[in-house]
Amino acid sequence: MTTRLCQWYWKDDDGTYRPYDEKINLEIVKCQSQGINNLRLMIGKWIYEIIPELKIQKNIKSETERPIFTEDDITIIQKWWEPHIPLERLTNKKAELVPIEQGSIEWRRVDDFFHLTMPSKTRNGVMDRASGKNGKFKECHTIVKIEKIVNPTLREHWKHELSMVVKNNNNDPHLEYVKLLFHGTSKTPPKIIYEADKGWKISYSRDDSLWGRGLYFAQDAIYTHNYTYKTKDNTRQVFLAEVIVGDGIHCEENKSLREPPMKDEEDSAGGVRYDSVIGMRHDTWIWITYDDARAYPTYLIEYTS
Numbered sequence: 001m002t003t004r005l006c007q008w009y010w011k012d013d014d015g016t017y018r019p020y021d022e023k024i025n026l027e028i029v030k031c032q033s034q035g036i037n038n039l040r041l042m043i044g045k046w047i048y049e050i051i052p053e054l055k056i057q058k059n060i061k062s063e064t065e066r067p068i069f070t071e072d073d074i075t076i077i078q079k080w081w082e083p084h085i086p087l088e089r090l091t092n093k094k095a096e097l098v099p100i101e102q103g104s105i106e107w108r109r110v111d112d113f114f115h116l117t118m119p120s121k122t123r124n125g126v127m128d129r130a131s132g133k134n135g136k137f138k139e140c141h142t143i144v145k146i147e148k149i150v151n152p153t154l155r156e157h158w159k160h161e162l163s164m165v166v167k168n169n170n171n172d173p174h175l176e177y178v179k180l181l182f183h184g185t186s187k188t189p190p191k192i193i194y195e196a197d198k199g200w201k202i203s204y205s206r207d208d209s210l211w212g213r214g215l216y217f218a219q220d221a222i223y224t225h226n227y228t229y230k231t232k233d234n235t236r237q238v239f240l241a242e243v244i245v246g247d248g249i250h251c252e253e254n255k256s257l258r259e260p261p262m263k264d265e266e267d268s269a270g271g272v273r274y275d276s277v278i279g280m281r282h283d284t285w286i287w288i289t290y291d292d293a294r295a296y297p298t299y300l301i302e303y304t305s
Contacts, residue, residue, distance in 0.1 A: 005029050007071040007285070010057055016119050016222070017074055019283040028052055077116060080178045080242065081109070083298055087152045095151040095195045097300065102146075110146050110240060110299055113180065117220035118303075141225075144235060145302040149194040157198055157293040158242070165246040165275050165294075177246055181217035181287055183239045183295070184227030190237055190300055198292040211277050212257030214288040215295060217243050223284040230305075237302050244294040245287050246275025253279065259290045 008028045009017040020028065024041060031039045032052040040049050040060070049058045050068065058065045083106070086098065100107045118141050162177065169175055183200075185193065193199050205213045218224050221238065228236035249261060260274035277288040289295060 007074075008052075009069045009071070009074055011067050011069070012119070015115060016117055017069060017077075019220075021283055022280070074116075075176075080176070080180050082178075082242075083148065085148070085150055085155055085298075087150060087155060094153070095149065097147040097194075098150055100146040100148055100299075106148075107146055110301065111143050113240065114143060114221050114301060114303075115141070118222050118225070141303050143301060143303045147300045147302075149297050149300060151194060151199075153197045154194075154199050154293075155296060158244070158296040161291065161293045162244050165244050168272065169247055169275075172247075175247055177244060179217075179219075179243050179245050179287065180298075181219060181241055181243045182221050182224040183215075183217050183241055183297075184224040185229045185237075185239070186227050188229065190229055190239065190297070193239070194297045194300065199297055200292060200295055202290065202292055208255055210253045210255065210281065211251065211279050211286075211288045212255055212290075214257065214277070214290045215292075217241060217287045217289075217295065218281075219285040219287075223282060223286075231302070234305060235302050236305055237300055239297045240299040240301055242296045242298050243287055243289060244275070245278075245289070248276040248278045248287065249274040250278045250280075257288075257290075 005025065006029055008020050008025050010020065012018050019025070024043065027039060027041060028050060030036075031050070037053065038049055038051045040047055042048075047060045049060055050056075051058070052068075055068050055070075055073075056065050057068050100110065120139060120141060166177055169177075188204070200215045202213060202215065205215065209216065224238050225236070228238045230236055247263075251257070251261065257277065260277050262271045262273055264271045275289075276294075277290075279286045279288065
């Protein structure tokens with residue numbers, strides 16, 4: 001187990017917030033903790049001046065500035081809101097997909113959340129070496145459909161799990177009990193999950209996964225892009241899920257994990273375990289839970305490839 005450092009982000013031209021890699025992030029954290037006003041770093045082939053206090057990254061040669069953000073800044077933007085799940089809609093059905101109206105407040109909220117970490121634009125063309133200018137931007141990863149999952153049985157299981165996690169943590173007001181995270185189902189049709197009484201199944205997870213047999217959810221939408229379910233219309237589907245993370249612990253990769261570590265390692269008999277495991281993969285935070293009912297597949301997002 002390791003101490004989790006604050007993650008810093010920079011805002012790209014395509015509108016996404018991208019995390020600094022581990023080495024650069026460590027330098028920024030050190031700079032801030034030691035009260036140093038700025039630092040200069042080589043990123044790629046360019047030299048940048050980073051000023052944590054002003055939250056600015058400046059290209060020394062071009063003098064171009066862009067904002068940078070702490071993980072707390074991103075957390076505020078990504079903070080969980082509890083969507084209204086209209087359980088009264090269902091009588092004898094097991095589950096239902098409710099379309100979200102395009103342009104509505106809820107659509108914009110999900111769209112903004114998705115594109116916070118998924119590029120909405122890409123370069124159309126390569127750099128013109130003579131002029132030094134890049135090609136124009138074109139739109140990509142456009143959301144074509146957002147559906148809200150209504151599954152009363154699954155929702156009740158999820159609410160029960162949430163109440164137990166809150167109780168086990170003595171209703172600690174400083175904990176962020178629920179996070180909105182992304183999950184791609186790869187070749188598994190999403191309906192297998194949203195029609196089930198407990199949603200995701202641990203039994204579907206592989207034994208050789210990086211943090212053991214668990215359910216994996218990513219903070220960044222772009223991370224899940226290669227794990228999305230591909231439809232016959234050549235679009236991609238990904239879940240935006242409400243995941244009960246409770247009191248999580250940052251761990252190094254450990255394929256032998258089957259549940260979170262004990263909070264007190266010396267009390268392995270009747271002690272209390274952490275609620276989830278947190279890992280870093282390709283500069284993206286990953287949350288792993290080891291209980292079936294601790295994630296609710298709130299939204300099914302369909303977007304262009």
